[in-house]
Structures are given as C-alpha cells and as structure tokens.
Amino acid sequence: MALIRIERSSPLPVEEVWRRLTHWERHAAHVPLTRITVTTPPPTRLGTVFVARTGLGPVGFDDPMEIVRWEPPAPGGSGRCRLEKRGTVVVGWAEIEVAARDTGSRIVWREDLRVRRLPRLFDGLTVRSGRLMFGRAVTGLLAEA
Structure with missing residues (x-):
C-alpha cells in the first residue's frame, strides 16, 4: 500500500473545517473526472x-467507501473520520483529522x-500523484465559501 499524508492549517474554526471536509459530494469539484454520490440517507x-465514480463517458471505475469511524468535533475540540475503500480497483483507507488551534484549525489527512x-x-x-490530488482537494475544500 502507498501511505499518503497531507497536513494543512486553516484560519477557519474546527467545526467549519469539518463541515467542508466531510461534504462528500463537494470533493468531486476538486478531483478531475470524478463525481460522488452518497448512497445512504443523511445525515453523515x-x-x-x-x-x-472516476471516468470519461462509459469508461471508468467506482471507488465505494464506507465511514467506519465518525467522531465530529465538539466546539473548539477535535474530530476524526475514517473511511474504508472497498472497490474493485482502489482499496485501502483514508482518515481525516481536524483539531482546533489558537488561530484556527489543523488538518491531517492520511490515506493508505x-x-x-x-x-x-x-x-x-501512487504516493506522489495521491499527495498532489488529495492535497489539491483539501486546499480547494478549505477555500470554498
């Protein structure tokens, strides 16, 4: 497996960072040729x-994921989410951690x-391209209004 680690700081409060990073459908705006569909009823x-779903026209593949750990942050605290990737093409896991800091939040995204x-x-x-793609997604999600 290929271990990817991305760290970011944000001036946003931890609750807002969490909301942005766990709005799954919005991730697709930052990952080329990808759309995301949540298949279970809300809330997350x-x-x-x-x-x-990554692809162009009929050619592509699905990357199904399930949340196996869900710990939203308390105000001013920290939170963690873990996803298991269960596809026929991509397997592994991803973890998103957010923690409050004096001046905003700290984000750690790990993906194996x-x-x-x-x-x-x-x-x-895989690590280099993943770091680029997931780093771009995190940066983009944090920058959204």
Whole structure:
C-alpha cells in the first residue's frame, strides 16, 4: 500500500473545517473526472456509504467507501473520520483529522491505498500523484465559501 499524508492549517474554526471536509459530494469539484454520490440517507454518520465514480463517458471505475469511524468535533475540540475503500480497483483507507488551534484549525489527512493489479513498484508514483490530488482537494475544500 502507498501511505499518503497531507497536513494543512486553516484560519477557519474546527467545526467549519469539518463541515467542508466531510461534504462528500463537494470533493468531486476538486478531483478531475470524478463525481460522488452518497448512497445512504443523511445525515453523515457511522455506516454512511458513498461512491466516487472516476471516468470519461462509459469508461471508468467506482471507488465505494464506507465511514467506519465518525467522531465530529465538539466546539473548539477535535474530530476524526475514517473511511474504508472497498472497490474493485482502489482499496485501502483514508482518515481525516481536524483539531482546533489558537488561530484556527489543523488538518491531517492520511490515506493508505492500493490500486489493484498495479505492482508495488509503482507505490512511489501512487504516493506522489495521491499527495498532489488529495492535497489539491483539501486546499480547494478549505477555500470554498
């Protein structure tokens, strides 16, 4: 598996950072050729399932994910969410942590993923491209109004 770690600081309060980072459908605005559909009824909670569909026209793949840990932050506190990726192409997990800081929030996004049938020789490329893609998504989500 390829371990990816992204850290960011934001002047936003922890509750707003959490809201932005866990609005799953909005992630698609920052990931090329991807749309996201939440398949379970709101609100987001333990057991929520959503699917990221990446592709162009009929050619693509689904990346289904389930929330297996859901700990929203208390005001001024911290929160953590863990997703398990259960697709036929991409497997692994992702964790989003947010913590309040004096001047806003600190974000740590960790992702451990593997692309099925892709040799481990390509893990370095997976890490670099994942860092770029997920980093762009986090930055974009935090910048949204």
